[in-house]
Amino acid sequence: MSNFKKVTVTGGPSRQDVLAPLRMTQIVGSKPVLPAEILSTILDYVTVSDLIHFAQVSRRMKEMVYDDTRWILRLRLMGCWNEAEARKRAEASWRKRAGSHGLPHEEEAERTGIGVNDNNDLVSRSRKPQNGSQTMFDAARGQIDAGVNGLQQSVAGSPDGLDAVPVSFNTTTNHSSSYKSQDPLVRLDILSQVRSIRGQARQEYGKIHGSLNLYYYDAITCKDHTTAMIFRIYRDPNHQARMLANLARFAHSDLAQGWQQRKEKIQELSEAFETAVAREFEQALETADVDGKQRRYAQVLAALNGGQKGVEIFTSNSPIVARKHELGDPLDCLRLGSPGHFSAQESQRFFARLAEGFNEQIALIDRIFPASTKAAVTFLERIGKEVFSDYISTLLDEAHQTSLESYLEAVSCTYHQSLYMAKELRPSKDTGDEFYESVDRIIACAIEPHIDLYLNEEYSFFKRKSEDEVGAWERQLSEQDASMQSLYMSNVNRQADKRDFLTSFKKVVMMPVNVLPTFPLSSPFGGKSATAKALVNGENLQKTSQASSQMFARPATPSMIKSTSLSTNQSTTPLPEPPTTELAAKAAIMSSRLEGIRSLFSIEVALNLVHTAKSGIERAAVFYRTQSQFGEDARNQCQQIFVLLLQILGNRHIRAGFDQAVDHLAKYNPKEIQNHGHTEVRPLVTFLELVNVGDLIQQMLDVFYEQEMVASRLTDRNDFIDPAVKEKKKFEQMLDERVAAGLNKGIEVLMAEVEFVCATTQKAEDFNPDAAATKMADVMDIGPSETARNIVDIVSSHTKMLVGSTEKNLLDVFNQEVGLRTFTALCKHLKRQRISVAGSIKLISDMNHYFTYIETLKNQNLLEYFIALRELAQIYLVDASDAKELATIIADGDRFHGIFRAEEVYEFAERRADWYQIRPKVERAMYGIGCGVM
Numbered sequence: 001m002s003n004f005k006k007v008t009v010t011g012g013p014s015r016q017d018v019l020a021p022l023r024m025t026q027i028v029g030s031k032p033v034l035p036a037e038i039l040s041t042i043l044d045y046v047t048v049s050d051l052i053h054f055a056q057v058s059r060r061m062k063e064m065v066y067d068d069t070r071w072i073l074r075l076r077l078m079g080c081w082n083e084a085e086a087r088k089r090a091e092a093s094w095r096k097r098a099g100s101h102g103l104p105h106e107e108e109a110e111r112t113g114i115g116v117n118d119n120n121d122l123v124s125r126s127r128k129p130q131n132g133s134q135t136m137f138d139a140a141r142g143q144i145d146a147g148v149n150g151l152q153q154s155v156a157g158s159p160d161g162l163d164a165v166p167v168s169f170n171t172t173t174n175h176s177s178s179y180k181s182q183d184p185l186v187r188l189d190i191l192s193q194v195r196s197i198r199g200q201a202r203q204e205y206g207k208i209h210g211s212l213n214l215y216y217y218d219a220i221t222c223k224d225h226t227t228a229m230i231f232r233i234y235r236d237p238n239h240q241a242r243m244l245a246n247l248a249r250f251a252h253s254d255l256a257q258g259w260q261q262r263k264e265k266i267q268e269l270s271e272a273f274e275t276a277v278a279r280e281f282e283q284a285l286e287t288a289d290v291d292g293k294q295r296r297y298a299q300v301l302a303a304l305n306g307g308q309k310g311v312e313i314f315t316s317n318s319p320i321v322a323r324k325h326e327l328g329d330p331l332d333c334l335r336l337g338s339p340g341h342f343s344a345q346e347s348q349r350f351f352a353r354l355a356e357g358f359n360e361q362i363a364l365i366d367r368i369f370p371a372s373t374k375a376a377v378t379f380l381e382r383i384g385k386e387v388f389s390d391y392i393s394t395l396l397d398e399a400h401q402t403s404l405e406s407y408l409e410a411v412s413c414t415y416h417q418s419l420y421m422a423k424e425l426r427p428s429k430d431t432g433d434e435f436y437e438s439v440d441r442i443i444a445c446a447i448e449p450h451i452d453l454y455l456n457e458e459y460s461f462f463k464r465k466s467e468d469e470v471g472a473w474e475r476q477l478s479e480q481d482a483s484m485q486s487l488y489m490s491n492v493n494r495q496a497d498k499r500d501f502l503t504s505f506k507k508v509v510m511m512p513v514n515v516l517p518t519f520p521l522s523s524p525f526g527g528k529s530a531t532a533k534a535l536v537n538g539e540n541l542q543k544t545s546q547a548s549s550q551m552f553a554r555p556a557t558p559s560m561i562k563s564t565s566l567s568t569n570q571s572t573t574p575l576p577e578p579p580t581t582e583l584a585a586k587a588a589i590m591s592s593r594l595e596g597i598r599s600l601f602s603i604e605v606a607l608n609l610v611h612t613a614k615s616g617i618e619r620a621a622v623f624y625r626t627q628s629q630f631g632e633d634a635r636n637q638c639q640q641i642f643v644l645l646l647q648i649l650g651n652r653h654i655r656a657g658f659d660q661a662v663d664h665l666a667k668y669n670p671k672e673i674q675n676h677g678h679t680e681v682r683p684l685v686t687f688l689e690l691v692n693v694g695d696l697i698q699q700m701l702d703v704f705y706e707q708e709m710v711a712s713r714l715t716d717r718n719d720f721i722d723p724a725v726k727e728k729k730k731f732e733q734m735l736d737e738r739v740a741a742g743l744n745k746g747i748e749v750l751m752a753e754v755e756f757v758c759a760t761t762q763k764a765e766d767f768n769p770d771a772a773a774t775k776m777a778d779v780m781d782i783g784p785s786e787t788a789r790n791i792v793d794i795v796s797s798h799t800k801m802l803v804g805s806t807e808k809n810l811l812d813v814f815n816q817e818v819g820l821r822t823f824t825a826l827c828k829h830l831k832r833q834r835i836s837v838a839g840s841i842k843l844i845s846d847m848n849h850y851f852t853y854i855e856t857l858k859n860q861n862l863l864e865y866f867i868a869l870r871e872l873a874q875i876y877l878v879d880a881s882d883a884k885e886l887a888t889i890i891a892d893g894d895r896f897h898g899i900f901r902a903e904e905v906y907e908f909a910e911r912r913a914d915w916y917q918i919r920p921k922v923e924r925a926m927y928g929i930g931c932g933v934m
Helices: 020-024 036-043 048-055 059-065 068-077 083-101 104-112 184-188 201-221 229-233 237-251 259-286 290-305 308-316 344-368 375-402 404-424 433-488 498-505 528-536 541-551 582-595 603-625 631-666 682-710 723-761 786-801 808-830 840-856 860-876 880-891 902-909 915-927
Strands: none
Touching: 036 059, 048 059, 068 201, 184 201, 184 237, 201 229, 201 237, 201 259, 229 237, 237 259, 237 290, 259 290, 259 308, 290 308, 290 344, 308 344, 308 375, 344 375, 344 404, 375 404, 375 433, 404 433, 404 603, 433 603, 433 631, 603 631, 603 682, 631 682, 631 723, 682 723, 682 786, 723 786, 723 808, 786 808, 786 840, 808 840, 808 860, 840 860, 860 880, 860 902, 880 902, 880 915, 902 915
C-alpha cells in the first residue's frame, strides 16, 4: 500500500464552488524562441570571443556561428578573400572527390543540398573527423558534447549564392599556446598567407585573429603611443610599419559595438608613427641622402599605407614645384613677341625646361620609392596641376584679354607643344601605359576649360576678318569709282544743259577698278592647277605671274589703286589726262568701266580669305589629328570654317561681282565706243577674263579642300550629307550659274559687236561692184572681205579664251550658241545687202571663210547651218538669163538640208541686184504666174 497520507486542506475554496479548480490553475508557458534571422543579426554585433561562447550553447547556435559566410565576410573586409581562387579550389575538390568515389549523383546532391535518400535531412556521409589547425575559436571551457563525435554535416548554400561546403566541428584544447610561441616576424606576413577555401574561412580567420588580436587589443588600450607593444617587440621601423598596416586591415573585421572608437585608436597610432617617419624622411631630403635614409624611410611609409605621404613631401620639396617661376613666365610669350602675336619660342623654352626637370626628378623617384607607391604618377599629377595647368591658364587668360589672334595662336601652339613635351618625358619603371595615359589626361584637363571658347573664337575671328576683308575691298572700289568719275568730269563745262547732262549721266555706270594689272588672269589654258596650288600654299606670286605672262602675254589694264599686302611689286599705269568735254568724259568712264570689269572680284581677296581659313583650320585641326577627346568638336569647327569661307567668298564676293559684271555687259552699246579692237570685244574679253579669275579661285578652293580637308580626314568627299561637301557643291553650282548667265549676256554683246562690224565695215561695192563710184579694175580680189575676216577673228578670239577655263560641256554649248547667233546675224546682214552676179564671188568667199572657221569648232550640228549658208550664196551666182534654173534652186528644199524653207530662200533672192528684172521669170517658174489655159 501507499504510504501517502491525505492532507487536510484549509483556507481553500468551498467544495460547492465548481470554478474553484479553474481559478487555482496557474499557466506555465515555455521560454520563447527568437527567429533565426534575428539571432543572425545579433551575432553580427558580437565580439569574436563571445561568438565562441555562444556556439557552445547548442548545436543550432554552433551552426549559426560556424556558418562559413560569416567568416568570409570578415576576410573580405580585410581584403584577404579571393572569390575566384575559392571557386577554383572548390571545383578542383569536387572533381577530385567525384573521380575517387565514383558517386557523381551524391556529389551533386551534396552541392545542391538535396538528400539522396528522399528525405529533407541534409546529406550526411560517415567520415572521420578532421584534425584541423588549432585556433582560439576551437577553444572551449569544456569538451563539445560527445554526441557530435564523428558527426559531420553539410551546410546548404550560403545566402550570397555560394555553393555549400562541409563544415567540421573540431574540438581543441589550449587555444593560445601555438600563437604565443609564434615568431613575431611570421606575424608580419600573416595576411598574405591567408587561403581562400570554402568551408575553412573560420580557420583562416582564426589564424589572423590569433596572430594580431593581442597587438590589436594592446593598441586600443594603451594610453601612450610610445608604450605600445608593437614598438616594444619590433625595433625595425619597417617591421613596425608592416604590423601597423596589418592592424589597420584587421580593424576592418571588427564589427562589434564600439568599432568606430577602436578604429580611430588604430588610426591615431598609425598617424603618429607616420608623422615621425615623415619627419625623418624630410630631414633625409635636406641632406640629399638618396640611397640611404631617403630610400629607407620611403619604404617604411610605403609599407605603412602606400607611401603617399612620402611622395607628397618629395613633390613639395621638388625644385619644379618650389621654384616653378624659374621655368618661365607665361606673360613673356605675349611681351617678347611681336605686338598682337604669340611668341612660341618662350613657351617652347618653358616646356623644354619642364621636361628636363621632370626627367631628373623621375630618376630620383626610381631610386627612392618602391614601384608599389606609383610615385611617378602621383608626382606627375601634382606637377600637372600646380605647374603645367597654372602656366597654361595664366597664359591663355592673359592672351584672351590682350589679343584675340594671339589667343588663338596660343591655344593651338601650346597644345601642340604639350604633346611634343609628353613624348620627351621619361616614364618611371613599372608604370607602363598608365604613365602616358596620365600625361594625356593632364594635358586634356589643362586645355579643356578653354577649348569651347577657343573653337567659338576661332570661328568668330575668321568670320569677322573675312567680312572686313571683303568690306574693305568693296569700299576701295566705291571710293576709287568716285575719284575716277571726279577726275574725268573735272574739266567739263558745268554750264551745259542740265537736262542733257542728267540724260547723259544715266548712261554712266559705276566704274570698278582693277588691282591686278600684271596678274596672269587672261591665261585660261595650261598650268592653272599648279598656279592654284602655289597660291594656296603661299608661294611667290611674282614668279607665277612672270611664268604665266611669258606664255600668254596680254595688254595690261590700267591700275587705279595700289596692290594689297599679298601682291608683289607690280608696276601701275599712270592715270591719263582728264578729258575736256562731257562726251569724252562719258566715253572715258565707259571705257574704264569695261576694262575694269575683271576687278569686280579680286583673286587677292580670295587668296587672303583662303589663307585665313587655312590658318584657322590648321590650328583647330591640331586637336583632331591627336585623336583627343575634343577631336570631334574640332572637326566640326573646321568644317564650319570651310563652309563660312565658301559662303562669304561665293555669295558676297564672287556672286556679287558676276551679277554686276552681267549688268555692265547688259548696258554695253558698241555705238558709244570710239575705238573698236579689230580682233576682240573689250567688255566680253574682260568678262571672260573674269570667268578665268572665277575658275582660278575655284581651283584654289579645290586644292585647299583636298589638302586641308580631305587629306586631313576632316571631311569625306563621298559623304553627301557632310556640310562641307554640300556647301562646296552649292558654291560650284552658283559659279556655274553665274558664268552661264554672264556668257549668255556676253554672247549678246559679242553679237552686237558682230552686227556693228557688219554694219560699219561692210562696203556696198563688196557684193555689188557696179555700185562703185569709180570703175573698178578688171582683176578682182576673190578672197574674203575685210568684214568677214574681222568677224571671224572677233568670234574665234573669244571662243578660244574659254578653252581650259570651263568644262567641255559648257564650252560646247557656248560655241554652239555663238555659232547659231553668228549664223542669225549673218542672215540678217545678208538681207540688208544688194548682191550682183559679179559680187557673188566675194560673198561666196566670205561664206567659205565662215564655214572654214566653224569646222574648227568640231560641231557637226552647227556645221549644217553654214553648209546651208554656203549653198545659199549660190543663188546670187546664177545669171539673169537662167531665171528658170534659179527658181529651181529656190524651190529645192533638200538643197539646204531643211535649214531654209523656200519662202526664206525667196527672201534672200530678193537681195539680188537684178531681182526686179528677173522676178517675173522666177515667179512664173515657181508659181506659174502668167500662164494661161489653152
